[in-house]
Amino acid sequence: MEKIIELNPNKCTACYACIKTCPVKAIYLSKDSLTPQINEKRCIGCGSCIMACSYDAITPISNIEKVEEILSSNKTAAICDPSIAGEFDDITDYRKFVMMIRKLGFSYVNEVSFGVDIVAEKQVNLLKTHKGKNYITSHCPVMNMYIERFQPSLTDNLSPIIPPFAATAAVVRRLYGEDIKVVNITPCLGAKKININYKGLNRVDAFLSFKELRQLFAKNNIKEENVEYSDFDEPFGNLGSLYPIPNGFVEACKEKESILEGNFITAEGKTDSIDLVNQFASKSNMLQSNINVYFCKGCFMAPGCTKGNKFIRNNFVKQYALKRINSLDCKKWQDNVETYSNKAEIINFYTPNNQTLPQPTKQQIEDAFVSLGKKDEARNTNCRSCGYDSCTELAIAIAQGIATNDMCFSLAKKDNKDYSKQLKVTTENLVELQKRFSTLNEDFNIAKQTDIELKNTLSSLISHLYPAIAIIDNNYKILESNTAFIDILGDDAKEIDEIIPGLIGANVQTLLPKDILSQIEYVNKSGEDILNKDIDLGGKFINISVFTLIANKKTGLIFRNLYTEQERPQEIIHRVNEVIKANLTEVQQIGFILGETASKTEKMLNAIIKTYKEQIGK
Numbered sequence: 001m002e003k004i005i006e007l008n009p010n011k012c013t014a015c016y017a018c019i020k021t022c023p024v025k026a027i028y029l030s031k032d033s034l035t036p037q038i039n040e041k042r043c044i045g046c047g048s049c050i051m052a053c054s055y056d057a058i059t060p061i062s063n064i065e066k067v068e069e070i071l072s073s074n075k076t077a078a079i080c081d082p083s084i085a086g087e088f089d090d091i092t093d094y095r096k097f098v099m100m101i102r103k104l105g106f107s108y109v110n111e112v113s114f115g116v117d118i119v120a121e122k123q124v125n126l127l128k129t130h131k132g133k134n135y136i137t138s139h140c141p142v143m144n145m146y147i148e149r150f151q152p153s154l155t156d157n158l159s160p161i162i163p164p165f166a167a168t169a170a171v172v173r174r175l176y177g178e179d180i181k182v183v184n185i186t187p188c189l190g191a192k193k194i195n196i197n198y199k200g201l202n203r204v205d206a207f208l209s210f211k212e213l214r215q216l217f218a219k220n221n222i223k224e225e226n227v228e229y230s231d232f233d234e235p236f237g238n239l240g241s242l243y244p245i246p247n248g249f250v251e252a253c254k255e256k257e258s259i260l261e262g263n264f265i266t267a268e269g270k271t272d273s274i275d276l277v278n279q280f281a282s283k284s285n286m287l288q289s290n291i292n293v294y295f296c297k298g299c300f301m302a303p304g305c306t307k308g309n310k311f312i313r314n315n316f317v318k319q320y321a322l323k324r325i326n327s328l329d330c331k332k333w334q335d336n337v338e339t340y341s342n343k344a345e346i347i348n349f350y351t352p353n354n355q356t357l358p359q360p361t362k363q364q365i366e367d368a369f370v371s372l373g374k375k376d377e378a379r380n381t382n383c384r385s386c387g388y389d390s391c392t393e394l395a396i397a398i399a400q401g402i403a404t405n406d407m408c409f410s411l412a413k414k415d416n417k418d419y420s421k422q423l424k425v426t427t428e429n430l431v432e433l434q435k436r437f438s439t440l441n442e443d444f445n446i447a448k449q450t451d452i453e454l455k456n457t458l459s460s461l462i463s464h465l466y467p468a469i470a471i472i473d474n475n476y477k478i479l480e481s482n483t484a485f486i487d488i489l490g491d492d493a494k495e496i497d498e499i500i501p502g503l504i505g506a507n508v509q510t511l512l513p514k515d516i517l518s519q520i521e522y523v524n525k526s527g528e529d530i531l532n533k534d535i536d537l538g539g540k541f542i543n544i545s546v547f548t549l550i551a552n553k554k555t556g557l558i559f560r561n562l563y564t565e566q567e568r569p570q571e572i573i574h575r576v577n578e579v580i581k582a583n584l585t586e587v588q589q590i591g592f593i594l595g596e597t598a599s600k601t602e603k604m605l606n607a608i609i610k611t612y613k614e615q616i617g618k
Contacts (some may be wrong), residue, residue: 002192004043005043005058005189006059007027007058008059009057011037013166018049018053018058019387020050020389021387023046023274024042024149026038026040026042028401028403030401038597039402041148042057043144044142044193045141045145045189046270046295047190047302047304060099063208064208064558067216070205070206071105071196072105074180074181075107075180075181076105076107076181077109077176077182078109078110079111079165079169079184081187081244082111085244085316086244087305087308087313089308091224093224093229094320096224096229100217103220104216104217104220104484107176107180108180108233110172111241112240113236114168114236116164116241117239117337118167118340120240120347121337123135126159126160126161131135134157134284134289135290136277136291137249138158140166140295141191141400142295143294144158144194146274149353149354152354154281155351158350160347160424161346162202162345163194164243165191166198167202167346169184169203171235176338178200182203183207186207186208186209186303186304187330188304189298189303201345202345209614210305211305217336225421235333235336236328238328238333239251239321239325241317241321241324242317244300245317250292262289264289267293267295268294268298269357270564281415301313364399367399368394368395368396370409372391372394375466380392386407415454466484468559468560468561469481469484470508472508473553474524474553476517476520478505478506478507480504481502486538488559490538492511496511519533520555522553523546523555524552529549530547532545540561541562542561542562544559544560545558
């Protein structure tokens, strides 16, 4: 299946304009994706999605490189749609336009209007020989695909004639050889998509939209003022030049268009053309007429054109047709039409390619309505903002898997209101949290400053205390220590202190003996403090205390050298007091027996204490 458009998800804003405008819902939204997707089997190449997308997320696949490659190595013919008169209103003479095309490297430049004349001649003969049967003209590729895929029962009513571009390709190959490459310059994307059905003489090797043709002119610096005149290569077209105008094909068929005598009903534009086909399918006996349908509002308004005014373009096409017809050799034209319109390759029978989706069950449709949040009374609001004609059609599409409830405007509006309310509450809560955070942040800063001050105070206090003090972490590294601690550890510690002041960060495992380390390890594991334990440290009689400051994080160490002059008297006094406290209860218990002896013992001990205090005082 020919892929003619692509969707760039990076540019897509999920506005769903493409889904809403697609007449056959070939662009759909699945529940697994926020970005629309394209079903190539359902696509009829109308280009509605391209014109609906404001973000250039959907674009035609360019053929410029392919055309340049063909031009560089092959004999090539350009077959040019008569819509050029409406598109290139900035070129004052069509003969200059023909020369500009030749300058790109084309060997021949032919008119598709002659192909229109052939198809019209065949259409007239068909109407003459098949009485009582009404036909649908088959010159519009987009409508041909629509009928094959979405009104397959009408394929027998499609005129069994190829579109004009394919008929022109066959003429060119009969003139210049079957090996010639043919490039169709056209505003119609549908022609590019349906081209896969045509082989042999009818095939087109590449397509150039009018937009792409302008790009090639600019790239090669080809301008009207720099070229000479050149006419199209024969055979020339006649009334087929009116083809871009919706009723132009009927004119080319030389059919009457009066209300009373006309044999065709013409419809143009997406809505009317599809509506006419659908009415023909259901009520052809009431129409009793052949129908002529153009998906676009004239070929000069197709997606391959730049933006322009329909009625001005209509007038340019009419003026162009008058110039061509007035200078035409009618006898030669008639001979050419008779020569080429009777060729077998002009005949084409269309084949049903049903792409309609199965009708979902009532329960599936009911479930879809539930997902839309629609109660019974809200099921026929039919605002059409979703792109479907009714809420029921949207529910069916959801059940078929080609739409989601996100496409419902009323549901989205309700969800937005609920979301806005929730957002307002959330915002208010956020503001309150921000206020609380600000207060907590201030408290934290105060606490942080207080912590710094306390830490500095602790460090200062530790440094001024006489006992050797250190605080270590759970990795046995020193966090705080004083000079007395360094002195009691000895010369190695003093050398380290010169490099690392206060031994901060040093590991006590390299500074203390195993028996002290085992005491520290015991405190860390058990959580029980060790107080006033006497040990020998390098010939020094040391009293140590190991205690938990913060469980599993910080441990305190206090070392006292009992041999120093400062410690000895104080220690004697301390230990005598301990003896008094420890024995006082026992003394009291035996006081009844010892009487005066206990009193004398107490006096004697107090006298000893007094004596040492006096020595300290001296």
